Amino acid sequence: MGDSGPWRARLVLDAAHAVGAIVLCPVVSAELRGYPRRSQQAIDALLAATRICIAWTLTPGVWRQVGEAFAADVAWRRATGLDHPGGCWRIS
Numbered sequence: 296m297g298d299s300g301p302w303r304a305r306l307v308l309d310a311a312h313a314v315g316a317i318v319l320c321p322v323v324s325a326e327l328r329g330y331p332r333r334s335q336q337a338i339d340a341l342l343a344a345t346r347i348c349i350a351w352t353l354t355p356g357v358w359r360q361v362g363e364a365f366a367a368d369v370a371w372r373r374a375t376g377l378d379h380p381g382g383c384w385r386i387s
């Protein structure tokens with residue numbers, strides 16, 4: 296059985312695009328550069344290929360919504376025991 300990860304990723308992206316635009320905040324865009332061997336050109340190509348755009352200007356209300364979503368994610372990770380070193384963020 297082959298790697299179905301890219302296929303599943305495409306299904307998720309297509310479903311998300313059916314609902315609306317997929318947008319990254321500039322902070323996430325900057326964090327992508329932290330991955331080893333990821334040039335800005337490679338990141339730009341990935342975002343273009345997946346039709347993900349960067350919202351260079353976001354209102355305070357958007358940042359508050361992001362904060363609420365992040366707080367909910369942190370609470371979920373703590374409740375499920377995934378909030379520990381090497382947990383769900385481990386890259387193998």
